[in-house]
Amino acid sequence: MVTLKQLAKELNVSISTVSKALNNSEEIGEETIRRVKELAGLYNYKPNKVALSLKQNKTKTIGVIIPDILNHFLAKVLFGIEREAAKYGYNIITCISNESLDQEKDSLRLLANGSVDGFILSVAEETQVKNEIEHFKKTISQGLPIVMFDRVAHDVMCDKVIVDDFDSTYNATKSMVLEKRKNIAFITTLDGLSVGKLRERGYKKAILEHNLNPNLILKVKKKDDHQKKILNFLKKNKTIDGVIAADSSSGIIAINAAINLGLKVPKDISVIGFASKSDSYHTLPKLTTIRQHAKEIGAYAAQLLINRLQNKDAEEDIKTKIVKTTLIKSNSTL
Secondary structure, three states, X not given: OOOHHXXXXXXXXXXXXXXXXXXXXXXXXXXXXXXXXXXXXXXXXXXXXXXXXXXXXXXXXXXXXXXXXXXXXXXXXXXXXXXXXXXXXXXXXXXXXXXXXXXXXXXXHHHOOOOOOEEEEOOOHHHHHHOOOHHHHHHHHOOXXXXXXXXXXXXXXXXXXXXXXXXXHHHHHHHHHHOOOOOEEEEEOOOOOHHHHHHHHHHHHHXXXXXXXXXXXXXXXXXXOHHHHHHHHHHXXXXXXXXXXXOHHHHHHHHHHHHHOOXXXXXXXXXXXXXXXXXXXXXXXXXXXXXXXXHHHHHHHHHHHHHHHHOOOOOOOOOEXXXXXXXXXXXXXX
């Protein structure tokens, strides 16, 4: 593999000139830059990233920690992070916490040893339930900035990208009220998470504003048989004529359960769920969805981190970017 030294010798210029030319330095003339790049291209020269990172004390790599790789929303956020990071010449290393506090701590420890310049992460469920944040604070104190997205620890001073979870369910519930629905239920599998709590609060506010029944709430746990529990809930509460689902699977199951009970969707019961466009194709009729714009969330998170990395010496205020959801009407609502 050709080196900077060999390129410099063949071009009869200094190693410094070759390096600056490859980085389009204003100190180097256009003709010299052209000659250097032509020869580098001829030899298929690639910079030694390890040597470069040691010299600059930068890895140009971002550590990403997500709770669940099988979660469609999180996978799309990851896609958005990678695509945006690549625009600025950054690579990413991804770790999966599997909703475990210990695995989250291990991932931070593993990558904080010089492997990455900073982190983008969504907090594990166990971390949120136990409300442990010291490992985040320790990482930041080591000079490694963190950007949190979706599930965040509000007591950690770092940049964040969140969805308007409260407003989204508030507005979705209000849209059902406009359909003249009188018994609107809320189904969630996210009770232990910050996003789940905010979505429930938004639903409750709309329900109380219109003096509707506030007790039609079903909280489904991981160990539960989700299909059986939702089916029994609708069977037990025969007056339910609307469902707000805090996640995509609950929305899909709610439609299937309603049809199984002989109800017509949306004539007898309307259903709205947090889901992507592709999720809505798994139901008949198609699910009306609250779209979270996952790729945009990933892009914003990458932008915030890279901006902080490139302006490390500047005192910048902590930022929270709120991404507005979109209610996409389909055939499961009137």
